Amino acid sequence: MAPASATERAAPRSASVEGLWRMEGYGAVLAVDGGRMREYQTTDVSCVKGFSARRTAHGEYRAADGTILTVRQEGARRGSLHVAGSAGDRQLRRVAELPAGCDHTMPEDPVTAFDVFWQSFEENYPFFAAKGIDWHAVRDTYRPKVHADTTRDELFAVFSEMVRPLYDAHVGVIDGDHRFYQVRPGTTVPGEKLDTKVKDHIVRRDLKGHKPQEFAGGRISYADLPGGQGYLRISGFAGYDKKDPTYAAQLAALDKALDTALTPARTASLKGLIIDVRVNGGGYDSLGLHIAERLTDKPYLAYRKRTQYTRPQPIPVRPARDTPRYTGPVALLTSGSTVSAGETFTQALIDRPGRTVRIGEATQGVFSDVLERELPNGMKVGLPNEEFLTSSGGTFDGPGIPPHLRTPVFTQKEFEKNRDSAFDKAVKVLRASEQGSLTSHN
Numbered sequence: 113m114a115p116a117s118a119t120e121r122a123a124p125r126s127a128s129v130e131g132l133w134r135m136e137g138y139g140a141v142l143a144v145d146g147g148r149m150r151e152y153q154t155t156d157v158s159c160v161k162g163f164s165a166r167r168t169a170h171g172e173y174r175a176a177d178g179t180i181l182t183v184r185q186e187g188a189r190r191g192s193l194h195v196a197g198s199a200g201d202r203q204l205r206r207v208a209e210l211p212a213g214c215d216h217t218m219p220e221d222p223v224t225a226f227d228v229f230w231q232s233f234e235e236n237y238p239f240f241a242a243k244g245i246d247w248h249a250v251r252d253t254y255r256p257k258v259h260a261d262t263t264r265d266e267l268f269a270v271f272s273e274m275v276r277p278l279y280d281a282h283v284g285v286i287d288g289d290h291r292f293y294q295v296r297p298g299t300t301v302p303g304e305k306l307d308t309k310v311k312d313h314i315v316r317r318d319l320k321g322h323k324p325q326e327f328a329g330g331r332i333s334y335a336d337l338p339g340g341q342g343y344l345r346i347s348g349f350a351g352y353d354k355k356d357p358t359y360a361a362q363l364a365a366l367d368k369a370l371d372t373a374l375t376p377a378r379t380a381s382l383k384g385l386i387i388d389v390r391v392n393g394g395g396y397d398s399l400g401l402h403i404a405e406r407l408t409d410k411p412y413l414a415y416r417k418r419t420q421y422t423r424p425q426p427i428p429v430r431p432a433r434d435t436p437r438y439t440g441p442v443a444l445l446t447s448g449s450t451v452s453a454g455e456t457f458t459q460a461l462i463d464r465p466g467r468t469v470r471i472g473e474a475t476q477g478v479f480s481d482v483l484e485r486e487l488p489n490g491m492k493v494g495l496p497n498e499e500f501l502t503s504s505g506g507t508f509d510g511p512g513i514p515p516h517l518r519t520p521v522f523t524q525k526e527f528e529k530n531r532d533s534a535f536d537k538a539v540k541v542l543r544a545s546e547q548g549s550l551t552s553h554n
Contacts, residue, residue, distance in 0.1 A: 128185070129144055129170075129171050129183040129184070129185050129191065130144045130145050130146075131144060131145075131206055132144075132206065132207045132208070132209065132210060133183070133191060133193075133204040133205065133206060133207070134204065134205045134206075134207045135193060135202055135203075135204060136202070136203040136204070136205060136419075136421060136422050137202070137203070137418075137419030137420065137421040137422040137497065138202060138236075138419065138483065138497065139153060139154055139155060139232070139235060139236055139483070139485075139497075140152060140153050140154060140162065141154060141207065141210060141211060141214070142183075142193070142204070143210070144173075144183065147166060147167040148164060148165070148166055148167065148173075149164065149165040149166075149167070149173040149181065149183075150162075150163075150164050151163045151164070152210060152211070152214050153485055153486060154211050154214070155228065155231040155232055155234075155235055156231060156235065157227055157228060157231050158213065158218060158227075158228040158231065158488070159210070159211055159212070159213040159214035159218070160218060160228070160485075160486045160487070160488055161486070162484070162486055163175050163176070164176070165179075165181055168180070171183050171184060171185075177357070178356075178357045178358045179195060179196060179197075179358075179359075180195075180196040180358065180359065180360075181193060181194070181195055181196070182194045182196075183204070188206075189205060189206040190203070190204065190205060190206070191203075191204035191205075191206070192204055195481075196358070196359035196360070196398075197359035197362070197395075197396030197397065197398050197399070198396070198397060198398065198481055199397040199398055199401060199414075199417060199427045199456065200417050200425045200427050201425070203422060217488075218488040219488060220488050220489040220490070221260055221489070222258050222259065222260065222262040222267050222489070223255075223258055223259065223260065223262075224488050224489075225267065225487045225488055225489040225491060226254075226255060226258045226267070226270070226271075228485075228487050228488060229271055229274075229485075229487060229491075229493060230247075230250075230251050230255070230274075232485045232493060232495065233247060233275075233495060234247060236419075236420070236483055236495060236497040237495055237496070237497065238419070238420050238496070238497065238498075238499055238509075239278070239280070239496075239509055239510065242509065242510055243277075243278060243279075243510060245277060245278065250274050254270050254273070254274055257270060258270060264287060264489070264491070265290075267489075267491070268285060268287050268290050268292070268491070271285045271292070271491075271493070272285050272292040275292075275294070276292075276294055278294070279294050279295070279296050279297060280294065280478060280495075280496065281293060281294070281295045281296070281301075281451060281452075281476055281477075281478045282452070282478040282480060282482050282494065282495065282496040283493075283494065283495050283496070284482075284492075284493065284494040284495075285491070285492075285493055286491065286492040286493070286494070287490075287491045287492070295448075295476065296448060296476055296477055296510075296511075296512070298448065299447075299448030299449060299476055300448065300449050301449070302347075302348075302391045302392060302393040302449040302450075302451060303393070306391055306449065306522075307347050307391050309527075310390070310391050310522055311333075311345075311347075313522075313527065313532065314345070314388075314532065314535070317530055317531075317532055318343070318532050318535045319335050319337075319343070322335065324343070324345070325372065325373065327352075327365070327368065327369030327372065327373070328351075328352035328353075328362075328365045328366060328368075328369050329351060329352055329353070329354055329365075330347075331346065331347045331348045331351055331352055332344070332345070332346050332347075332352070332366070332369045332373075333345045334369075334372075334373035336378075337386070337539070339383065339539075339543065339546075340381060340382060340383035340384070340546075341382065341383055341384045341385070341386065341539065341542055341543075342373075342378065342382050342384070342385045342386065343385075343386045343388065344373060344385060344386065344387045344388065345387075345388040345389075346387070346388070346389050346392060346403075346454075346457075347389075347391055347392055347393070348392055348393045348394065348395050348453075348454075349362075349392070349394060349395030349396050349397070349399040349400055349453040349454065349457070350362060350394070350395025350396055350399075350453075351395065352365035352366060352369075353365050359396055359398070362395070362396060362399060363398075363399065363402065366399055366402060366403070367402075370403065370406055370435075371435070374406060374436055374437075374438055375436060376436045378436075378438075379436040379437060379438040380436075382438055382440055383440065383441075383542065383546045384440060384441045384442075384443065384542030384543070384545060384546060385407075385438055385440065385441070385442050385443070385542075386442075386443045386445065386535070386538045386539070386542070387442055387443070387444050387445070388445040388535075389444070389445065389446060389450050389454045389457065389458065390445050390446060390447040390449060390450060390472055390521055390522065390534065391447070391449045391450075391522075392449070392450050392451060392453075392454030392457075393451055393452070393454070394451045394452025394453040394454050394455075395452070395453045396453060397453050397456045397457075397481075399453065399457075400453055400454075400456055400457025400460055401414060401427070401429060401456075401457075401460055402432075403457065404429045404457070404460045404461060404464065405429055405430060405431060405432040405437075406432045406435065406436070406437050406438065407437065407438055407439065407442065407461070407464060407466075408429060408431050408437065408439060408464055408465055408466070409431050409437055409439050409465075410431065410465045411428055411429065411430045411431060412428070412429055412463050412464065412465060413426055413427070413428055413429070413463060413503060414427045414428060414429045414456075414459065414460035414463075415427055415456070415459050415460065415500045415501055415502065416500075416501040417498055417499070417500055417501070418498065418499055418501065419497050419498055419499075420497070424501055427460075429460060429464075439465070439466055440466065440467075441466065441467040441468070441469075441541075441542055441545040441546075442461065442464070442466070442467065442468045442469070443468075443469055443471055443537075443538035443541050443542055444458060444461060444468060444469070444470045444471065445470075445471055445472045445521075445534045445535065445538060446458055446470055446471075446472045446473065446474070446475050446513065446515060447472050447473040447475070447521040447522065447534075448473055448474065448475065448476055448512065448521075449476070449521075449522075450475040450476060450512075451475070451476040451478060452476070452478055452479065454475065454476075455475040455476060455477070455478065455479050455508070455512065455513060456479055456500060458470065458475055458513050459479070459500060459502070459508065459513060462502065462503075462513075463503055467545055469516045469517065469541055470513070470514075470515040470516050470517070471515055471516065471517045471519060471534050471537050471538050471541065472515050472517075472518070472519055472521045472534040473515060473518065473519075473520075473521045474511060474512035474513060474514045474515065475508070475512035475513045476512055477508060477509055477510045477511055477512035478496060478509065479496070479498070479499075479500040479507070479508070479509060480496030480497060480498035480499070480500070480509075481496070481497075481498060482494040482495070482496060483495050483496065483497045496509075517537055517541070519533040519534045519537050520533050520534075521533075521534055
């Protein structure tokens with residue numbers, strides 16, 4: 113679902129959004145004053161300055177990386193923050209003053225950095241119990257190894273070892289050019305090299321040498337298949353417009369691609385649609401919701417989103433207006449290289465009315481937006497703090513979303529034998545659906 117425009121979301125001009133706002137569940141206070149927004153990242157032991165943004169319209173602010181943040185007042189002491197491209201809103205509560213410690217710079221020594229690092233996970237990471245990690249035992253093991261003379265390289269190594277057992281692709285430790293990330297064992301990080309190899313294999317083998325229509329800088333492609341089926345490949349939910357990184361530009365590029373691929377004639381005649389997100393590095397969750405809007409004629413719940421401190425927020429899929437919609441059977445191809453927004457898109461199709469069958473391998477298992485934290489010594493850390501709930505209240509964080517029909521995906525043997533088992537299975541499943549022998553897999 114595309115977010116509302118700034119005009120739609122902005123508070124009435126008589127309602128000031130200036131002041132101090134606690135961002136519930138995100139460990140931060142926003143200071144809005146004089147055309148500027150400043151984030152203060154807080155824990156029980158720290159207060160560190162985060163991003164800043166400048167006002168571009170009433171209630172709307174633009175960060176240095178181009179992200180648009182919209183603040184809306186919702187009563188005397190309540191409000192909401194919408195981050196462009198993110199699913200849902202973040203709840204805000206007015207506070208009278210900044211937390212203790214925000215009025216001075218914190219010490220930059222290694223022990224202080226360690227304490228802020230540990231506390232940031234302690235207060236925000238939701239998955240320790242599910243992953244069998246005793247975070248307090250981790251502190252007891254590693255804190256004695258850190259002292260005033262610990263070097264940055266040594267501290268980086270300590271932090272990396274602390275979070276390595278999480279096998280969470282949304283957890284990262286950053287110090288300049290030093291970066292630590294860890295994917296789920298047995299999976300491959302999506303990247304340009306893998307994407308190019310897979311794209312060439314699909315064109316040569318699955319499309320019989322016929323190049324598909326390409327859109328959005330090559331990140332989206334479409335081809336008609338024999339028998340009235342269609343093939344839509346999406347290798348990411350960002351990077352569609354290289355000149356303009358804003359969400360609005362990416363949404364415009366996506367709409368252009370969908371308008372060209374899913375024409376009125378094609379949506380009316382398609383007998384089945386294969387959607388391929390097997391190599392998808394993620395991006396904006398809202399772009400996935402936007403595609404889901406074109407795949408239904410009935411509203412439904414995509415998922416519910418919460419932090420450890422907030423109530424679940426329902427995220428709906430509403431049928432797209434004034435544009436063709438395809439509501440027939442869908443075969444969705446996934447793998448361990450389906451990451452982040454590729455997974456929230458997959459989750460948004462679980463309860464899609466009609467027939468949607470997942471084929472391939474389980475997705476990576478990371479769904480949350482990444483909560484970015486600054487440490488007092490200048491190092492950075494990223495971690496997930498949100499849960500994306502299914503209709504039954506569970507999550508797929510960790511193991512990922514499983515397929516209905518499991519097949520090999522881009523293994524060495526698949527390449528060597530010139531196979532694409534998931535694609536072939538999808539063609540057969542959609543053909544069976546056309547013949548009326550496929551029951552719902554939802």
